[in-house]
Amino acid sequence: MTDTQTQSLFAPRTSGDVLLEVKDLDVHFRLKNGGLARVVDGASLTVKRNEIIGIAGESGSGKTTLVEAILGINRFSNRELGGQVLYHARNGQVMDLAAMSQNDIRRVRLAEIGYVPQGSMNSLSPTMRVADQIIDGMVTHGVSARDARRKVPELLSRVGLDERVMRLYPHELSGGMKQRVIIAIGISMEPSIIIADEPTTALDVNVQRRILATLMRLRDEMGVTIIMVSHDGAVHAELVDRLAIMYAGQVVETGGVRPMLKAPLHPYTKGLTDAIPTITAKRERIEGIRGATPSPDNWPQGCRFHNRCQFAMPQCLEIPPQLVQLQTEHVTSLNGTETIAQDRLVSCHLYDPAVRGAGND
Amino acid sequence: METDVEKVQSMGNEPPHEDQKRKARVSPTAAYVLRRFGLYLITLWGSLTASFFFFRLLPGDPVRAYVAQLQQRGSNTTFESSDAMLAHYQKEFGLYGSLLSQYVNYFRRLFLHFDLGPSVLSYPTPAIDLITRALPWTIGLIGVATLLGWVLGMLLGTLVGWNRNRTWAEVVTNGALGFSHLPAYFVALFLIIFLSYRWRLLPPNGAFNTSLNPEWSMEFILSVIKYGTLPVLATVIVAVANWMLSTRALVVSILGEDYLTFAGAKGLPARRVLSAYVLRNAWLPQIAALGMALGGVVSGNVLIERLFRYPGVGSLLIDSVMVKDVNTAMAIVSILIILVLTINLIIDLTLPLIDPRVKLTGAGG
Numbered sequence: 001m002t003d004t005q006t007q008s009l010f011a012p013r014t015s016g017d018v019l020l021e022v023k024d025l026d027v028h029f030r031l032k033n034g035g036l037a038r039v040v041d042g043a044s045l046t047v048k049r050n051e052i053i054g055i056a057g058e059s060g061s062g063k064t065t066l067v068e069a070i071l072g073i074n075r076f077s078n079r080e081l082g083g084q085v086l087y088h089a090r091n092g093q094v095m096d097l098a099a100m101s102q103n104d105i106r107r108v109r110l111a112e113i114g115y116v117p118q119g120s121m122n123s124l125s126p127t128m129r130v131a132d133q134i135i136d137g138m139v140t141h142g143v144s145a146r147d148a149r150r151k152v153p154e155l156l157s158r159v160g161l162d163e164r165v166m167r168l169y170p171h172e173l174s175g176g177m178k179q180r181v182i183i184a185i186g187i188s189m190e191p192s193i194i195i196a197d198e199p200t201t202a203l204d205v206n207v208q209r210r211i212l213a214t215l216m217r218l219r220d221e222m223g224v225t226i227i228m229v230s231h232d233g234a235v236h237a238e239l240v241d242r243l244a245i246m247y248a249g250q251v252v253e254t255g256g257v258r259p260m261l262k263a264p265l266h267p268y269t270k271g272l273t274d275a276i277p278t279i280t281a282k283r284e285r286i287e288g289i290r291g292a293t294p295s296p297d298n299w300p301q302g303c304r305f306h307n308r309c310q311f312a313m314p315q316c317l318e319i320p321p322q323l324v325q326l327q328t329e330h331v332t333s334l335n336g337t338e339t340i341a342q343d344r345l346v347s348c349h350l351y352d353p354a355v356r357g358a359g360n361d
Numbered sequence: 362m363e364t365d366v367e368k369v370q371s372m373g374n375e376p377p378h379e380d381q382k383r384k385a386r387v388s389p390t391a392a393y394v395l396r397r398f399g400l401y402l403i404t405l406w407g408s409l410t411a412s413f414f415f416f417r418l419l420p421g422d423p424v425r426a427y428v429a430q431l432q433q434r435g436s437n438t439t440f441e442s443s444d445a446m447l448a449h450y451q452k453e454f455g456l457y458g459s460l461l462s463q464y465v466n467y468f469r470r471l472f473l474h475f476d477l478g479p480s481v482l483s484y485p486t487p488a489i490d491l492i493t494r495a496l497p498w499t500i501g502l503i504g505v506a507t508l509l510g511w512v513l514g515m516l517l518g519t520l521v522g523w524n525r526n527r528t529w530a531e532v533v534t535n536g537a538l539g540f541s542h543l544p545a546y547f548v549a550l551f552l553i554i555f556l557s558y559r560w561r562l563l564p565p566n567g568a569f570n571t572s573l574n575p576e577w578s579m580e581f582i583l584s585v586i587k588y589g590t591l592p593v594l595a596t597v598i599v600a601v602a603n604w605m606l607s608t609r610a611l612v613v614s615i616l617g618e619d620y621l622t623f624a625g626a627k628g629l630p631a632r633r634v635l636s637a638y639v640l641r642n643a644w645l646p647q648i649a650a651l652g653m654a655l656g657g658v659v660s661g662n663v664l665i666e667r668l669f670r671y672p673g674v675g676s677l678l679i680d681s682v683m684v685k686d687v688n689t690a691m692a693i694v695s696i697l698i699i700l701v702l703t704i705n706l707i708i709d710l711t712l713p714l715i716d717p718r719v720k721l722t723g724a725g726g
């Protein structure tokens with residue numbers, strides 16, 4: 001993939017209407033010692049039709065837990081769910097995925113939301129042929145076994161695989177091929193959304209680029225919305241339209257990717273963008289974000305980032321900030337850049353004159 | 362040589378270096394079969410040799426004891442002296458000369474004439490005849506008990522593994538844990554005491570109603586089933602508990618696999634996930650485990666047969682050891698060894714055909 005191709009993928013296609021709204025989502029796990037791990041805790045996120053939205057954040061910030069909750073995947077019996085996941089279906093119907101029974105949300109999966117899970121190296125059953133693992137998903141959604149089988153070669157070629165791959169077992173595939181098979185399964189029912197959780201980790205750089213290019217091509221061909229989870233800032237910088245930053249189980253900032261990278265508002269976002277190595281910039285020392293990551297069963301009071309924030313004020317230790325749209329037209333970012341505040345949501349007291357002012361009294 | 366798999370490897374449009382680590386996987390089936398068969402022959406020879414020397418080096422001289430017994434009955438008329446008589450019978454039983462020449466002779470007779478020598482137990486009946494009479498009973502008993510224990514254990518283990526967070530599943534698992542530590546003969550005693558002496562539901566010993574003629578009649582077959590129930594049950598109860606626990610452990614680990622989460626993310630109903638993803642990945646390793654457990658089953662069965670006075674090779678083995686019938690005892694052990702090793706060979710050779718994960722490299726166990 002050349003750079004010009006990458007550029008063409010930037011063509012803005014965000015049509016603006018809302019596809020998925022995550023509202024105040026809580027995913028808590030009751031711990032054996034009686035504690036509560038609030039892995040996702042009041043997270044909010046809006047996904048628009050046809051966009052690629054990136055979710056970034058350090059390990060343990062709750063990215064996977066968030067997207068699994070969107071799909072209603074419940075791997076642990078000690079889970080407690082709160083909040084809403086509103087899905088705007090193609091027929092205009094709005095449904096709350098978080099309130100659905102397992103049997104109802106089962107029909108949403110693959111048909112409406114395709115999933116490329118984290119750890120896709122192990123996401124195919126070792127004792128089933130590739131074709132059978134593509135087919136059974138389609139069949140469960142009402143496609144006849146014959147039609148499903150006939151569609152397999154086309155799906156494989158769409159993700160850049162030869163149709164002979166269908167007869168192989170997972171251990172006969174390379175990592176990149178497995179990832180492509182997973183993507184082929186993800187698009188088999190032509191869903192509105194594909195959630196890709198770290199689709200390129202554990203792959204070498206060349207394969208990474210090809211996989212990402214494949215996803216972009218599918219977005220262009222199928223008009224599918226992509227939620228791309230990655231802690232690789234470079235992936236986001238190159239591919240996504242909008243970005244959501246997660247910290248300690250919450251979304252702390254969202255906005256268009258380029259304004260956000262150029263003019264970060266949240267101190268944590270600034271820390272992340274400083275850490276993205278750019279090819280153009282002179283090699284400077286990349287400074288990580290100082291301080292230890294807090295633990296889900298004991299988030300800090302007030303702003304969860306306060307123990308690591310160089311801008312922390314006394315109020316930050318008391319009052320938890322909310323993710324809000326800025327009231328002003330322009331805003332000065334932490335880089336000192338003046339930027340348009342439209343479409344930027346941030347959860348930080350620096351941008352709330354009321355809280356800021358209270359501290360000066 | 363480029364294998365089929367390698368050809369397909371290059372079909373994903375990925376750089377070739379990803380495939381390099383796979384080159385070593387050129388492993389033709391023939392090489393595997395040959396290697397596995399060689400291992401089979403070596404194990405067979407090793408264990409037959411070991412049991413040969415084991416029985417020869419047991420204290421006590423079977424021929425001397427047998428001759429003394431004959432002399433007591435006063436039937437030494439054809440011999441000039443008791444020494445001549447002793448020499449005659451030593452030759453008959455193959456117990457003359459050095460240990461090494463006995464060893465060579467034993468296996469020459471075995472492989473050239475399939476002759477395992479006469480039995481001491483009921484001379485001059487060949488040992489092989491005694492075994493042929495007893496073997497069907499043992500195979501029936503072990504076969505039914507093992508298959509039943511394996512199938513039931515797999516089903517129950519899958520059930521409790523799948524429902525691992527339910528109270529009832531925990532109760533059943535703990536019950537199985539208790540049973541799995543019981544020796545089968547203890548269960549057998551318990552069954553005999555209650556089911557047969559106390560409640561008189563089933564006969565405590567024998568293999569069929571001896572007033573019936575052994576033939577393929579309904580009556581006789583029903584009698585065989587009735588008499589076989591207790592010994593089978595004694596083995597099955599313990600076997601089910603063990604298979605259940607190992608299957609449960611397998612299933613629980615499979616439930617934590619990424620491919621199970623992904624199967625759910627495709628929208629498959631739980632039933633389908635269980636049958637196509639959990640069971641399929643659990644039962645294949647359990648087939649391999651079945652082969653490995655077989656040796657234990659066979660030896661455990663000796664005591665069970667003894668307790669139920671079942672006319673199988675287990676009972677015969679104990680009887681022959683009692684009178685130091687080296688030929689019969691050795692023959693039984695040899696046949697059981699051949700049986701167990703051959704079944705393991707068959708399992709190891711067929712497993713790669715049905716389980717794609719089993720690579721044709723390891724010799725297996």
Ligand SMILES: Nc1ncnc2c1ncn2[C@@H]1O[C@H](COP(=O)(O)OP(=O)(O)OP(=O)(O)O)[C@@H](O)[C@H]1O
Pocket residue numbers: 029030037039057058059060061062063064065066076078118231296
């Ligand atoms: N069942 C559970 N019980 C308790 N804590 C849990 C449970 N499941 C996940 N967690 C906690 O949630 C956190 C991980 O969340 P998650 O996997 O969503 O993070 P992530 O942002 O996807 O991280 P990564 O970048 O490493 O994938 C960890 O701190 C983990 O301990």
Ligand code: SF4
Pocket residue numbers: 266267268303304305306307309310311312313316321347348349350
């Ligand atoms: S609210 Fe305070 S502590 Fe939190 S990020 Fe903003 S300035 Fe830092």
Ligand SMILES: [Mg+2]
Pocket residue numbers: 063064065118197
């Ligand atoms: Mg994750």
